[in-house]
Amino acid sequence: MKRLCRFGMLLLSLCMLPGMAQAADPLPSWNAGASKQAITKFVADVTRKGSPKYVPPAERIAVFDNDGTLWSEQPLYFQFVFMLDQVKAAAPQHPEWKDNPAFKALQANDFAALAQHKKEALELLAAANSGMTVGEYDKTIRDWLASARHPKFNKPYTELVYQPQLELLKYLRAHGFKTYIVSGGTIDFMRPWSEKVYGIPPEQVVGSSQLIKFELRDGKPTLVREPKIDFVDDGPGKPIGIYRNIGRWPMLAFGNSDGDQQMLQTVAGRPGGGLALIVHHDDAEREFAYDRTSHIGKLDKALDQANADGWTVVSMKRDWKRIYPGGK
């Protein structure tokens, strides 16, 4: 029996030899060019045994921002659209909101003003859904995602994910990387669909979070949402979120805005080297075009540093053959 097993292993190893497998392009939605080459060269360098840059699989961590990096974020962060619905529904119970600048912006559908009051907006969301158990909140999010549609594309939000990034996530995992989301959005909002859509399980979703309280309700252990933000995983919060939840130095980071700058700095500064990548939204036709002056996903200082330090800036227009799954 042992001999049979060994023979099976031998045959399998044979057909895994380089060159024997079909060499299909694992990144078909990426146009050939400097960006694609930077990725494939980096992955080849760190995964090839004997390479001076070789890194064992356990240490291969890749982190991705979500909004604007893995899925669209215009005209308003999708979580904020969800929030708008939740806050409007809860408003009658919160007369104190009338002077809150984020609430005023919400009511006026003034997305630009809303984006300028991100913190107040998060506080409104926190209050709107506080007192709910995490299970109830999870259901609220799932229900909303099932029915809500994007105003420009008239599609479920979870279909507005970038096909080239889905391929990249898969490609990295096939090369032993553990892929994480590290997002300013909240963990609750991303976890219900991150595994199905991105192949990223809940435990690899790092994000902002609300204060949670444990209590026994009729003897049943229950987690209840408190009306307070606990952690903002944005800007300087991202390297901290990575430290707290991952505890390893990521080797590859992909972002798209100034909120990703510190995460990108961290990865670029990794001893032994790291790959810092930025999605540049320059495709008004197929998606949106925005950067230095945008209220959503502003890319200004991080773009300067990318240019100065040689980070890889991925042009949607030039580097991506298609944007969305099944789309153009």
Added chain:
Amino acid sequence: MKRLCRFGMLLLSLCMLPGMAQAADPLPSWNAGASKQAITKFVADVTRKGSPKYVPPAERIAVFDNDGTLWSEQPLYFQFVFMLDQVKAAAPQHPEWKDNPAFKALQANDFAALAQHKKEALELLAAANSGMTVGEYDKTIRDWLASARHPKFNKPYTELVYQPQLELLKYLRAHGFKTYIVSGGTIDFMRPWSEKVYGIPPEQVVGSSQLIKFELRDGKPTLVREPKIDFVDDGPGKPIGIYRNIGRWPMLAFGNSDGDQQMLQTVAGRPGGGLALIVHHDDAEREFAYDRTSHIGKLDKALDQANADGWTVVSMKRDWKRIYPGGK
């Protein structure tokens, strides 16, 4: 070529058929009895396809307390011993400590009093190592672990891990479980050795944490420890830590003290069922004997609930053939 691969796969599947593999006991340090049976039955039930209790691998999460569950914790939590050394070294810079009850207990080597001031003690530790970068702190911990010896056993602390639990961790992973630590100890203190000793990688270590600040030092991204506890992963904090860092409902939890009660309640209350286990330290000869009145690892209310609700109470004396690797 394709046919060759398929044939290899076929041979391999054949030799993985039940009964073909050598059926060595995967838990040799566990004596036969109700505890061992509860574990193996639970694992068989949830991993056997077609079983009404079957759970897919992605959802198989097992959580383990560390102090007193995976390694010893007497006469004082090992992290507190480390703290003692750190605090003593930093004391000259902190005259304000003289009225702190934990500091007074420390100076008097009064472990009982110290354990009663856990929060103040954690604050001292936070202050003692604040201002350090996380990298400097990591080195401090590694250096200490390399030289410190346990007062009773005269061994490095990382050798005072429980052999039956090492086997259990391995056994669970072999059955598709992801194994996590969920500990009142800090993430920094456990991560440097959890992978080597337990096979649990840093990203699967959930614990208490200190406030961390991101800053650029000479242009280099740096994480610096602030003199403030950020999160206490103990008691009701454990289900919260699980929610924040894992985001799935664990199926199996192993603890040993009242600080694990809420985590055990959570797992026992899992829809579909969960296995709650407690190490009962009743072996003064080979390790230590303590429970309801101990200042360290007090097991009182959780023991009552275990008895009332039918949680599995593992007796060190009766259930464990040996305690430490290579020991008796």
